[in-house]
Amino acid sequence: MKPPGLPFTYERYEAFWPFTWPMILMNIDEYLTWDNHILSIRQKVTRNLSILKKVKPVLKVENLIDIYRSIIEPYFTYCCIV
Numbered sequence: 001m002k003p004p005g006l007p008f009t010y011e012r013y014e015a016f017w018p019f020t021w022p023m024i025l026m027n028i029d030e031y032l033t034w035d036n037h038i039l040s041i042r043q044k045v046t047r048n049l050s051i052l053k054k055v056k057p058v059l060k061v062e063n064l065i066d067i068y069r070s071i072i073e074p075y076f077t078y079c080c081i082v
Contacts, residue, residue: 041075045076051071
């Protein structure tokens with residue numbers, strides 16, 4: 001395993017450890033763990049939930065469900081085979 005900061009090339013892509021593959025939207029660290037990816041998803045979901053909480057008093061439940069399904073639920077269902 002290469003230490004962080006060293007460049008490497010895969011096919012035509014050049015990257016540095018740790019890196020993010022933009023075409024699959026995953027964060028991969030030098031130990032190939034999910035920790036950075038989970039942290040990133042958790043931050044995005046938390047940010048979107050706080051937005052939902054702020055608009056809760058002025059919207060109907062149906063609208064809140066629609067917003068949840070459009071901006072939060074996709075983080076949990078992306079690449080999930082059911």
